[in-house]
Amino acid sequence: MTIMEPRKHGDASDGMIGGRQSRFEGSLKVTGAATYALEYPAENLAHAILVQATIPAGKVVSVDKAAALAAPGVLMILTPEDDFGMTVATDWGGNRPDNQPYYPLPRDVKYNGEPIVAVVAESREQAFEAAKLICIRYEAAPHVASIADPKAGEGQVMDNLTTKWGDAEAAFAAAPVKIEGEYRTPREYHVAMEPHGLTAKWDGNELTIWEPSQWSHGMARTYSEWFNIPYEDVRLISPFIGGGFGSKGGALAHGAVAAFASRKLGRPIRLALTRPQNFTNYGGRAATYQSIKLGATEDGILQSIIHRGASETSTYATWPEQTGAATPILYKVENFSSQHRVVPVNSVTPGALRGPGKNPSSFGIESAMEELAYKLNMDPLDIRLKNYNDFDRQSNKPWSTRRLREALTEGAEAFGWSKRSHAPRSMREGKTLIGWGIGCGTFPVIQAPSEAMIRILGNGRVEVVSGAIDMGQGTYTILAQTAADVFGIPVDQVEVHLGDSRLPGAAIAGGSMLAGSILGAVHKAATAARDELIGLALSDAKSPLRDTGANTLAFAGGRITPPRGEGPSLTLPELMAALGREQLETTRNTLPDGASAEEQRQAWTTMAKVQGPTMGEFSMHSWCAHFAEVRVDEDFGTVRVSRMVSAFDCGRLYNPRLVESQWRGGIIMGIGQALLEEGLVDLRNGRTVNGNAGDYLVPTNSDIPDIQTISVGVPDYNASALGGKGVGEVGIVGVAASIANAVYHATGKRVRDLPITLEKLI
């Protein structure tokens, strides 16, 4: 359990909800005092490494490990011949086949880079050296390298992702103005600074895992199911995470290997993926294709949207990167049709990467809208306002809150959009072409139950305890702010304990759902704890506040007083002392009252209780509008983003400083997506050839301009107990389109396939 000691910066109001409190764990991280999963000291530690398939498809015929076993330091070699005695765990959808054996090192090779052998040795270096002596024989099978492979075919239409209203084909045919385009996004990767990996240790039948996790409870469940041990016997510890971006939400094959090896060997095992393995052993964002047809009137009123999308998935699981996710809700249109196909290829199953679905979807529709604007000779801002969507036609529900109009107009104002000169290539400085573009984004409000405990200590400190995690987005900080708010105490009187599956259950830190969810639980628990304390203070014979005649008490400025000041005023430690209490613990969750233990377990460890954006009365989403300025060298085709102004409607902001930091992070990733990031696949063998930090480029500081963020949101109490909507994912959504649109404005060249590298412009 990790104790976070909040540090305060700025004035006292910073500590309250809505204040700009700095990150509690910030100084621990910058001074190196924060311990990450791969740094936990463990006695008698051994190291495991993975050997990966070098073919894209086929079978492992044999593994000759004799020489490697004899190499210095080698303790054990695991191959597809080993029966791990493990069983398949519950998948994302909550399905679990009965007693199906799980082979984390499979015999069937499904993609180039799949782990098939593990070497365990006294040192990591010895393990790698021994691995070179292993001789693997394969029986190769035909493969499909990527969605671009002519052998890939059409894939399968996902019926549940087909959306349709009106008659889109007829309306398109009849529309006086039409545009059509095909938009592509490549494989993209998380490239979190902290690599994946874990330390696994058994004590008898109890398993402890130190592993970076966006979901301590969900991952603990997977480990328990793999090994068929009680959930309570697994403890997953993850107080700090060096970036996840969607990649650290689930336990993966390498975790299974390390935990199995540890049990078999009777020693703690550490397994850290190499940087290149961080490109192959779990999925990034799938490559996507979209064709979009827009039909409109002469004055720019949309008549029809026809959207056909496709994304890569693996040959062994279906992960749709939903290209039609933003298309139906951004604009008002009476005739709409969208379909999405998944195309199985020999790659690792893709996964969630910041703004899944919405992100490529927005790239398509937001590029297309500007193409339409230019075709009509309209201002891209005007066309968006003109087609402003008044309600959600897909779910036929009203928006809870949708301040995208404000985001567009206030963003435009801050950006100086009115000074724009419309014609492409009309703004330049010497050889530098300058362009402006807009991209809108959205991300659904996803709700999930959570649980939290509040512990008031005799010394007056208040602890917030939850298994929720903080991967830098600010959970520690906002939870302390919430508790400080409820108890009217300075934030440095609060401690926060997080990142441990033994602590009260919490939603996954994904889909931007954690903050709203866990804040609701902490607020509820803190309020209940305060009420309990009030009850004691007013009734306990030892309490100096008992005979004041008050029927409640006020908590403010670090003191507890009757509401009208009629009587003594005590601090929290004074009251605890008077009551003779060492501590007071209160746990609350946001499940319906009376939820059984099994329901609670299910709520924290599966997606069963997760609520989508339209499951209630409203359609609930975060919204944003990005305004980008690019400078393109006319001769070289190099694009630099020189300015970004982004306006967001994310409801109430619990801590604007941290929210802005998340928005900026999303925008920075979006700049990388627009200009640099692309997994390059060698069609001959399905290998992603630039899977390393030297060749897969993400932006450097010099690629990032001034970024101005603006909040236009209002509290949305349908979206969450305290009025916030998600902030983490939406920041990236729309950025790539805003840049592609700005590049068009600068150069007159429409780049429909990301990233916009220089050869596409010269």
Added chain:
Amino acid sequence: MRDFSYLRAASTEEASQAAREAGAMLLAGGTTLLDLAKCGVAEPDTVIDITHLSGLGGIAVDANGAMIGALAKMGEVADDPLIKAAFPAVAESLSLAASQQLRNMATIGGNLLQRTRCTYFRDPAVFPACNKRNPGSGCSAMGGVTRNHAVLGTSEACIASNPGDLALALVAFDAVIETGSRKVAADDFFLLPGHTPEKETVLQPGEIITGISIPASAAAKNSTYLKVRDRQSYEFAAASAAVGLEFEMDGKTVRDIRVALGGVATKPWRARAVEKALIGKVLDLVAIEKATKLAMEGAVSHGDNHYKIDLAPRVIARAIMKVATSNVAPSNVGGLA
């Protein structure tokens, strides 16, 4: 990484002696060597540390030129005020290379011997065929992803580009690479791949670079290094140029011009055809455009890297314009401003 023995050489002679053994490798800043060892390309039996040896460091600049020790750090040379004044292209080629952290570690000698960034070269487990790594095994890059591969100086055996920045500036300004026993012109130091892409320089086993001398010249003093890439910083060049220029007294006729190209060729590429076409000519946009095209004579693309054939002449042209207008009133230069 495999076990290797580590020798801290007591003298250059001892290092040279030990480095003659098969499997022995010199260690300077280690930023190339460790990287290649990690991806399984370099498999030294013995690593000979030369970082502490005296007589291999230092930077000295006088009216005749510069002498840079092999162990001088990239960062030191990039920041040296005298180098910046007399050889701007050299300083800029270094400050635009790698990252500050790497420049603080990496040495000038090591820099010249960095290996190609051909991704196939660096992935031996999956791509056993690589003539540079394993002579005669074939070339995995051909028919694969070739966006960063060379268009000039390629052979049937290898199309890997030389990734270094500094080397261009050295080749452009007739620098001389010095080893214990000989002095080799930078342009002769690097070899074309031909049938032996595994041999990248003329260095013999055990031969240690002791330093580099660069003769002073008016062209070197009026020089620049232009590096074009998708990422603003910390990326190898899509195309780059080291250019130096000296005008006649009239301020517009070219007396001396040096042009070297990077990111597009299998070795640091001196574009003599461009130089020849411009020497004695009045510099104007038409002349520059015509001349820079000559740089690409004989260029062969492999699909993904075709853009380099269009890009490189533009990079040279821009660099020429920069040095042409940098120390001369623009009005003196016909049509350039």
